[in-house]
Amino acid sequence: MATINADEVRIPRSVRDAVTRHEQVVVLNRERPVLAIVHPDDLPHLGTRRRGRAVREIAALLAGTPAPDPDFAKDMDAVLDSVGPAPEDPWERS
Numbered sequence: 001m002a003t004i005n006a007d008e009v010r011i012p013r014s015v016r017d018a019v020t021r022h023e024q025v026v027v028l029n030r031e032r033p034v035l036a037i038v039h040p041d042d043l044p045h046l047g048t049r050r051r052g053r054a055v056r057e058i059a060a061l062l063a064g065t066p067a068p069d070p071d072f073a074k075d076m077d078a079v080l081d082s083v084g085p086a087p088e089d090p091w092e093r094s
Helices: 013-020 055-063 072-083
Strands: 025-029 032-037
Touching: 013 025
Parallel strands: none
Antiparallel strands: 025 032
């Protein structure tokens, strides 16, 4: 696959915006398609797919979860008080 630096190409903002939304853009020359511009994540063989979920998807999932219990912080403080202080080096055995 050939690559080119983005500074060497003039791509209109509308095309960049469309590709950012994962829309394929076909470039025509004399009414015939000559190339397609696609988002790199949409190329399965490229191997640069990001891991995990998109932030927008995570935000939508979190928006649907119930609010935390208002007494949760108090409960956690009580647990920490009952356990005692944390060791300076948690990896050192006592």
